[in-house]
Amino acid sequence: MKAHRALLALAISTGLLSLAACGPANRTGDGTTGGGTENESADAFVARANETLKKMTPEFSSAAWLGATYINDDSQRVEAAANERWLTQLNAFIEQAKRYDGNGLSPETARSLLLIKTGASMPAPRDPARLNELSNLASELGGMYGAGKWCPPGKSGDDCMDIGEISEVLAATESSSYDEMRAAWEGWHTISIPMREKYQRFVELTNEGAREMGFANTGEVWRAGYDMPAEDFQAEADRLWGQVQPLYEQLQCYTRGKLEEKYGERGSVDGMIPAHLTGNLWQQDWSNLWPLLQPYEGVGSLDITGALQRQRDGILNELAARAGGFMRLTPAQQVELERKADIEMATRMTRLAESFYTGLGMPQLPESFWEKSMLVQPRDRDVVCHASAWPMDTVGEDVRIKMCIKPNEEELTTIYHELGHIYYYLAYHGQTPLFQNGAHDGFHEAIGDTIVLSMTPEYLASIGLVDKPAVSQEAVINSQMRMALSKVAFLPFGLMIDRWRWGVFDGSISPDRYNAAWWELKAKYQGVAPVEARGEDFFDAGAKYHVPGNTPYTRYFLSHVLQFQFYKALCDAAGHQGPLYTCNFADNAEAGRRYWAMMQRGASQPWQQTLKELTGGEQMDASAVLEYFAPLQEWLVQQNQGRTCGWAAAEAPAAAAPADAVDADAADADADAAPADAAPADDEADA
Ligand code: X8Z
Ligand code: ZN
Numbered sequence: 001m002k003a004h005r006a007l008l009a010l011a012i013s014t015g016l017l018s019l020a021a022c023g024p025a026n027r028t029g030d031g032t033t034g035g036g037t038e039n040e041s042a043d044a045f046v047a048r049a050n051e052t053l054k055k056m057t058p059e060f061s062s063a064a065w066l067g068a069t070y071i072n073d074d075s076q077r078v079e080a081a082a083n084e085r086w087l088t089q090l091n092a093f094i095e096q097a098k099r100y101d102g103n104g105l106s107p108e109t110a111r112s113l114l115l116i117k118t119g120a121s122m123p124a125p126r127d128p129a130r131l132n133e134l135s136n137l138a139s140e141l142g143g144m145y146g147a148g149k150w151c152p153p154g155k156s157g158d159d160c161m162d163i164g165e166i167s168e169v170l171a172a173t174e175s176s177s178y179d180e181m182r183a184a185w186e187g188w189h190t191i192s193i194p195m196r197e198k199y200q201r202f203v204e205l206t207n208e209g210a211r212e213m214g215f216a217n218t219g220e221v222w223r224a225g226y227d228m229p230a231e232d233f234q235a236e237a238d239r240l241w242g243q244v245q246p247l248y249e250q251l252q253c254y255t256r257g258k259l260e261e262k263y264g265e266r267g268s269v270d271g272m273i274p275a276h277l278t279g280n281l282w283q284q285d286w287s288n289l290w291p292l293l294q295p296y297e298g299v300g301s302l303d304i305t306g307a308l309q310r311q312r313d314g315i316l317n318e319l320a321a322r323a324g325g326f327m328r329l330t331p332a333q334q335v336e337l338e339r340k341a342d343i344e345m346a347t348r349m350t351r352l353a354e355s356f357y358t359g360l361g362m363p364q365l366p367e368s369f370w371e372k373s374m375l376v377q378p379r380d381r382d383v384v385c386h387a388s389a390w391p392m393d394t395v396g397e398d399v400r401i402k403m404c405i406k407p408n409e410e411e412l413t414t415i416y417h418e419l420g421h422i423y424y425y426l427a428y429h430g431q432t433p434l435f436q437n438g439a440h441d442g443f444h445e446a447i448g449d450t451i452v453l454s455m456t457p458e459y460l461a462s463i464g465l466v467d468k469p470a471v472s473q474e475a476v477i478n479s480q481m482r483m484a485l486s487k488v489a490f491l492p493f494g495l496m497i498d499r500w501r502w503g504v505f506d507g508s509i510s511p512d513r514y515n516a517a518w519w520e521l522k523a524k525y526q527g528v529a530p531v532e533a534r535g536e537d538f539f540d541a542g543a544k545y546h547v548p549g550n551t552p553y554t555r556y557f558l559s560h561v562l563q564f565q566f567y568k569a570l571c572d573a574a575g576h577q578g579p580l581y582t583c584n585f586a587d588n589a590e591a592g593r594r595y596w597a598m599m600q601r602g603a604s605q606p607w608q609q610t611l612k613e614l615t616g617g618e619q620m621d622a623s624a625v626l627e628y629f630a631p632l633q634e635w636l637v638q639q640n641q642g643r644t645c646g647w648a649a650a651e652a653p654a655a656a657a658p659a660d661a662v663d664a665d666a667a668d669a670d671a672d673a674a675p676a677d678a679a680p681a682d683d684e685a686d687a
Helices: 003-011 044-070 072-099 107-118 127-145 163-171 178-188 193-212 220-223 230-267 287-293 304-322 331-359 365-371 409-428 441-453 457-462 474-506 511-526 554-575 589-600 607-615 621-629 630-640 662-674 681-685
Strands: 387-393 399-402
Touching: 044 072, 044 107, 044 387, 044 399, 072 107, 072 287, 127 193, 127 511, 163 178, 193 220, 193 474, 193 511, 220 230, 220 474, 230 287, 230 474, 230 554, 230 621, 230 630, 287 409, 287 474, 304 331, 304 409, 331 409, 331 441, 365 399, 387 409, 399 409, 409 441, 409 589, 441 554, 441 589, 474 511, 474 621, 474 630, 554 589, 554 607, 554 621, 589 607, 621 630
Parallel strands: none
Antiparallel strands: 387 399
């Protein structure tokens, strides 16, 4: 597995040639970078680019799919070659697009040219040798992540643990011990140590490509994809973060307090949450802390994981009964039966997600989706388990997801997320290939998550995953907490990853401070910390998929704001009355019609226009997040009374670095983002 990483890198950018969501890129690249002449009209150039995309996409996607689902030297070679062709072709298009800076173009042509010029998330140098080096590096980094394993002391071979097994140790926050979780967390972070030098070179090479394209660095290319001046984008993200920060700080404070109750002084580090205790390798989703954080035990059980596991066991029992009883089978036959049950369960969970979309009036997934998707982890080879959704062509016929589904709540919601990407592909396939993308990348990430917001206790009961929901204030708080542990906990994480990368790309974070800066940002935004200092021997950023995979990450932060705006708009369309958090728009045709109409626009117009058509407003705005979580925020403030909230996030001075916005802003934000220890909870609560 190598090459596909580079594809992904491109892929996941906004616009052009990028595969909108965690899949391979929309790609050009027919091996012929030529074509067109100085006299070629802008319209003709755009038509040629679209034609090339259409022609090359299936072959290119297949190479990337093989690279991700069948990791070996051969698939890697095929994929790497395809990737190199693609990067070369993309550079040629970018160069050719510069011929048409003038006026007098149709809006479609002008927008197509803009998307070509700003659409690369992995800008490649023109020099063929360095371009080759870059695509190999990208592939290698991706491969190292995908095949990453940790061998606990004294173990080797099959006893080494992959990301799924390590995650299970962390997720079992009730049954794993403090030390087991710490060992697993530290173990996973060994996989990225050898990535450090490669990543440093990767940064140099993409920066060279970015400069040749007329940008200051790769981070600036990324920030240029939002239909606003790149220099305004950071402030826009800061503005949104400022809206939700007080809510996050209350959740952080409450969680830290509970961890301290459970683990004593080992439950916090200078007011911050120990990195190995959130039930998640990156502290981005705290759902696995539910047993500890559940506000009212036994009120309206929301144990979805338990329900899914029981369903899976039910399938196994049924299969076993049909085979004459489990005990009558040989061990090998028992393993096969378990496997069958896993596959059947993964398919059922995916069908469940599909039924939400069809209930809104959207089409059924094509038969080929079921034939060609990878729903469970194969037993005979390495694959990239990180979930992704793939448009394999530009005509909307071959769409797939790639996941290693297990019967738990997080995986279930991830399926709804991935199908959001898939339905977006299906909705906009009538657009030209260049416009086959999200309005911006945060839109792509928000489609499925909006549906997840509609998974209220009522909805979960309607699909048989929980009992008839309790109706009480306690039940409301329980249900809000469940949502907050994934949605609110995520917000600062969604922001900090690219704060780190923007700094790396612009040089304000120099290679000798990669790890120090990573943990400073984790501390500042998330209020989490490792229990023991992590020196520069480590490269902890590389232990998160999107860094070696070069997937821009601010998209997820934006999505976590936008999805509440979409949700509110769809609830209005469905005629919902009452508090926002009670809205379930399942089976509402009008909500579905409006959603689909928005999705059909793809990237054909500035996102502000698309947002306006759905919500009536042209700005991203987190007030719907606050409206949604108002009851929980009030409850958290009460719970935190008497606790000393806030944390001290020391920021070591940056190494000698080119002065740049990132550092300055980081320092600014620090003042308000990480209140010093003494800030009492209720002082911050109403901010
Ligand atoms: O990477 C993903 C998706 C594919 S686009 C599974 N997500 C981010 C992550 O896992 O870090 C979804 C939420 C954030
Ligand atoms: Zn996604």
